[in-house]
Amino acid sequence: MADDERVTRQQYRQQRRQPVEDDEPTQPSEPETSSSSRQAYAAENNRALEEVKTKRLARKLNWVIAGLILGIIIVFLILFLTP
Template identity: 65%
Template sequence: MADEDRMTRQQYRQHQAQPEPAQPDESATPPTDDEPETASSDSSRRAYAAETNRALEDAKSKRLGRKLNWVILGLVVAIIVVFLILFLTP
């Protein structure tokens, strides 16, 4: 049945991490000196994209942290105001 095709998450990740064998393509020509190597440019693009994503995530988390700090401060002030109203009103 389909149970044979099922795999755990760990097995799936290991399967995805394994490089698939490259099939030779007759129409592909080896890169010459005047053509940039796609492997090195792809890896540098990926590194740049990863660095950019990491910087964006850091900026977003800092903004969210500041917003949460202001919300917490507002709630503390609101609680203090409510207690003052409850205890100081006759």
């Protein structure tokens, strides 16, 4: 993969979410059926759940990182301040 083709995860997700734009507009040949609307609802619901889970995991990881930094600071204080 060349350097100019690399994108961040956020850019990649945005590209995947945007519908592919063709030169000519596409007309649906069949009216939407209930199964296609169910699939669209399920896909949207899965995306929403994925976002919620990602935010929750990010919050947990931030707390873990903060705890590790605090622990490192405490260890250094103990090492340098004890005779």
